Amino acid sequence: MKITLIGYMGSGKTTIGKMLxxxxxxxxxxxxxxxEKxxxxxxxxxxxxxxxxxxxxxxxxxxxILKQKNKYVLSVGGGTPCFYNNIYLLNKYSNTFYLKANGYTLFKRLFLEKNTRPLISHLSKNELFIFIIKHLSKRSNFYDKSLGKINTYGKSKNDIVQEIMKSIKW
Ligand SMILES: Nc1ncnc2c1ncn2[C@@H]1O[C@H](COP(=O)(O)OP(=O)(O)O)[C@@H](O)[C@H]1O
Ligand SMILES: O=C(O)C1=C[C@@H](OP(=O)(O)O)[C@@H](O)[C@H](O)C1
Ligand SMILES: [Mg+2]
Incomplete structure (x- = not known):
């Protein structure tokens, strides 16, 4: 089984994916x-x-990578499920989990890390908050198509990893 993590920038895909x-x-x-490699x-x-x-x-x-035969955990980018037919490919070849986070939490995290993300690096603090709220609402249509959903609000990284492990249908 392949496990893929999807969700907005800053939702924890890279961090949680590595731990999982x-x-x-x-x-x-x-x-x-x-x-980047x-x-x-x-x-x-x-x-x-x-x-x-x-x-x-x-x-x-x-x-x-989805057509590889081995099992793995894959974290994609925040925009990956929202372009081409990527969300259908992700669901066809893997067990997708949406790491759901609210706009304010994402804002607090992304404000500290915005320089590494080209879609938001140029935005001021106020602009960033408004951008996230609007963009998240558009992208949620794609994220909501995932096979599994984890509400990450108020949860530690370890709790989220445990919750995904419990939800995996092998
Ligand atoms: N559950 C969490 N609680 C606190 N901080 C978190 C949590 N999940 C992720 N983070 C932090 O949020 C930031 C963005 O995480 P990252 O894994 O890069 O997200 P993504 O890959 O979805 O953009 C990192 O600094 C990470 O440590
Ligand atoms: O949401 C997006 O469109 C993007 C998210 C980034 O990944 P993270 O979600 O891991 O930050 C990265 O793929 C690129 O900067 C574009
Ligand atoms: Mg990432």
Whole structure:
């Protein structure tokens, strides 16, 4: 079984994915890391080639990794399920979990880490909050198609890992 984590930027996909893979003794992949190994930093790619180029290469990388035969935990980027038919591919080839977090929690986390994320790096504090609320509402339509959902509000990283482990249908 492949387990994939989806959700908005800052929802904990990379962090929780790594922890979960260790608990389950599975390989861990992060789609952004795979992308940056193959191409360039996501910040540079957005700057030099634009978002559409990123989404196209991201889609092909996702297809390639989903068709691998081994079991693993994969954390994707916040936008991955929202482009091409990626959410259908994710659900077809893996057990998808949506790490659901509220706008204010995401804002607090992303304000501290916005410089590494090209979609929000240029925004002021006020702009960032408004952007997250609107963007999350649009993207939730895709995230809500996941096979499993974990409400992360007020939960520690360890609690979230435990909850995913309990929900896995092997
Ligand atoms: N449940 C949690 N409680 C507190 N902080 C968290 C939690 N989940 C993630 N974080 C923190 O939020 C930040 C963003 O996490 P990250 O794994 O990079 O998210 P994503 O990959 O979804 O963008 C990190 O600093 C991480 O430590
Ligand atoms: O939400 C998005 O569109 C993006 C999220 C990022 O990943 P994280 O969700 O891990 O921050 C990364 O893929 C890129 O900056 C675009
Ligand atoms: Mg991540």
């Amino acid at each position: 893979s260790k608990k389950l003794d599975l390989d861990f992949y992060d789609l952004d890391v795979l992308f 193959k191409y360039d930093s996501i910040l540079n790619i957005f700057k030099k080639k634009g978002e559409l180029f990123f989404r196209n290469r991201e889609h092909y990388l996702l297809k390639k």
